Amino acid sequence: xxxxxxxxxxxxxxxxxxxxxxxxxxxxxxxxxxxxxxxxxxxxxxxxxxxxxxxxxxxxxxxxxxxxxxxxxxxxxxxxxxxxxxxxxxxxxxxxxxxxxxxxxxxxxxxxxxxxxxxxxxxxxxxxxxxxxxxxxxxxxxxxxxxxxxxxxxxxxxxxxxxxxxxxxxxxxxxxxxxxxxxxxxxxxxxxxxxxxxxxxxxxxxxxxxxxxxxxxxxxxxxxxxxxxxxxxxxxxxxxxxxxxxxxxxxxxxxxxxxxxxx
Amino acid sequence: xxxxxxxxxxxxxxxxxxxxxxxxxxxxxxxxxxxxxxxxxxxxxxxxxxxxxxxxxxxxxxxxxxxxxxxxxxxxxxxxxxxxxxxxxxxxxxxxxxxxxxxxxxxxxxxxxxxxxxxxxxxxxxxxxxxxxxxxxxxxxxxxxxxxxxxxxxxxxxxxxxxxxxxxxxxxxxxxxxxxxxxxxxxxxxxxxxxxxxxxxxxxxxxxxxxxxxxxxxxxxxxxxxxxxxxxxxxxxxxxxxxxxxxxxxxxxxxxxxxxxxxxxxxxxxxxxxxxxxxxxxxxxx
Numbered sequence: 001x002x003x004x005x006x007x008x009x010x011x012x013x014x015x016x017x018x019x020x021x022x023x024x025x026x027x028x029x030x031x032x033x034x035x036x037x038x039x040x041x042x043x044x045x046x047x048x049x050x051x052x053x054x055x056x057x058x059x060x061x062x063x064x065x066x067x068x069x070x071x072x073x074x075x076x077x078x079x080x081x082x083x084x085x086x087x088x089x090x091x092x093x094x095x096x097x098x099x100x101x102x103x104x105x106x107x108x109x110x111x112x113x114x115x116x117x118x119x120x121x122x123x124x125x126x127x128x129x130x131x132x133x134x135x136x137x138x139x140x141x142x143x144x145x146x147x148x149x150x151x152x153x154x155x156x157x158x159x160x161x162x163x164x165x166x167x168x169x170x171x172x173x174x175x176x177x178x179x180x181x182x183x184x185x186x187x188x189x190x191x192x193x194x195x196x197x198x199x200x201x202x203x204x205x206x207x208x209x210x211x212x213x214x215x216x217x218x219x220x221x222x223x224x225x226x227x228x229x230x231x232x233x234x235x236x237x238x239x240x241x242x243x244x245x246x247x248x249x250x251x252x253x254x255x256x257x258x259x260x261x262x263x
Numbered sequence: 264x265x266x267x268x269x270x271x272x273x274x275x276x277x278x279x280x281x282x283x284x285x286x287x288x289x290x291x292x293x294x295x296x297x298x299x300x301x302x303x304x305x306x307x308x309x310x311x312x313x314x315x316x317x318x319x320x321x322x323x324x325x326x327x328x329x330x331x332x333x334x335x336x337x338x339x340x341x342x343x344x345x346x347x348x349x350x351x352x353x354x355x356x357x358x359x360x361x362x363x364x365x366x367x368x369x370x371x372x373x374x375x376x377x378x379x380x381x382x383x384x385x386x387x388x389x390x391x392x393x394x395x396x397x398x399x400x401x402x403x404x405x406x407x408x409x410x411x412x413x414x415x416x417x418x419x420x421x422x423x424x425x426x427x428x429x430x431x432x433x434x435x436x437x438x439x440x441x442x443x444x445x446x447x448x449x450x451x452x453x454x455x456x457x458x459x460x461x462x463x464x465x466x467x468x469x470x471x472x473x474x475x476x477x478x479x480x481x482x483x484x485x486x487x488x489x490x491x492x493x494x495x496x497x498x499x500x501x502x503x504x505x506x507x508x509x510x511x512x513x514x515x516x517x518x519x520x521x522x523x524x525x526x527x528x529x530x531x532x533x534x535x536x537x538x539x540x541x542x543x544x545x546x547x548x549x
Contacts, residue, residue, distance in 0.1 A: 126475075173433045206438060260348065260406060
């Protein structure tokens with residue numbers, strides 16, 4: 001069943017899956033949460049702060065959906081407001097200033113879709129993150145742990161390495177949204193999920209992610225330990241990379257080029 | 264039809280833009296209904312006024328027509344013309360949509376790029392075209408915009424860009440989404456090189472284009488009443504089940520909330536862009 005893309009979508013959305021904070025609490029120690037964008041408010045859909053990864057300070061930014069219904073309400077089901085993205089950018093700039101890497105955990109059906117979000121510039125907030133992350137002087141690793149919904153996910157995904165959980169999905173639009181726009185029928189989501197090529201394997205084949213993380217022991221200690229050691233390994237390499245920004249630029253620069261037909 | 268005398272072409276622009284039928288005595292001339300004032304306006308008259316109704320409503324405009332009213336005559340040198348979208352996801356129905364879009368727009372994809380002069384000042388320009396799949400951004404649009412900013416950085420030229428887009432092109436899936444990151448990175452490099460980028464947002468500029476290069480310009484201008492936003496108004500209404508405020512996501516709304524610098528009517532755009540270029544030393548801060 002796991003091979004059917006829509007099954008993956010359903011798995012990625014399960015509220016029993018580990019959420020952003022589970023990763024933060026199990027991979028890092030001494031996490032201290034920092035709040036607010038210094039502009040308007042604090043967005044509880046994005047949890048961010050400093051923590052230690054095997055003793056070394058890092059900046060962690062995680063989209064948090066919450067498990068229980070109450071938590072989901074409090075976290076707006078992981079749909080960030082512009083303030084969330086601005087808080088994330090503020091803390092990335094802080095990480096740059098103090099020379100520590102940034103680790104992002106992405107899990108959102110999309111940036112919050114609402115009147116206030118538009119009034120406060122949802123599009124502008126995402127755009128600014130994309131632009132600023134592209135030249136941030138410290139290593140960035142982003143991990144898609146559940147849903148990677150469009151621009152709202154990408155706003156934390158302009159990284160040197162992007163990894164995906166085996167059953168996470170990454171898509172330009174939700175299958176339901178796609179089906180209702182294209183075929184005026186949201187019940188065709190299964191077909192849309194299939195067409196959108198949103199699985200981790202598809203993303204890897206297109207060169208959009210570097211690594212797929214196995215879920216065989218998801219939520220267990222060994223699972224988090226494995227991610228932790230992968231992060232350590234990768235950061236060791238990235239922190240001494242002299243052309244970090246150029247390589248990040250090239251990473252995104254080449255996406256889609258070979259898929260274009262030259263006349 | 265006494266008004267018709269008034270419609271006689273008086274300059275080159277009107278002649279160039281006018282539809283083939285002569286207007287002086289053609290009573291059955293095609294008309295378009297203005298969605299704002301509800302009047303039927305003869306096409307020739309609309310063209311003579313740069314597709315702006317006398318009530319001020321700005322009709323949508325194809326990329327090449329727009330270029331003609333902004334840049335100096337015959338100054339456009341088109342770049343990156345050899346690119347065409349494949350169907351990388353083998354998305355059902357996409358091939359047919361592409362060939363239909365090619366026919367209706369007479370373009371290879373939803374943006375044209377090149378160099379041009381605006382009142383003798385050299386710059387790079389891109390103009391998106393709503394006639395091609397509502398200006399949606401796939402791999403070709405992303406590649407052309409990125410290449411243009413790289414070219415502009417190389418030759419130390421400013422970029423002037425006209426956006427119109429429904430957002431990322433879903434038929435190219437994640438590859439489309441990634442164009443947001445790719446174009447943004449190119450805009451940043453151009454910007455860090457001290458070069459000027461002016462965006463003019465036209466109706467509609469939404470989704471992934473708003474959330475990338477449309478909102479990343481040094482100076483962001485917009486056409487009157489253009490819809491500019493991230494999420495679609497209908498989707499917001501359905502999700503939140505709240506009535507949308509009047510003028511929601513219009514240029515005026517964006518101006519009020521601080522997301523654009525100014526609203527500039529079409530007939531003033533060339534003069535404003537020219538003056539801005541000139542004030543920025545031709546867009547090159549050296």
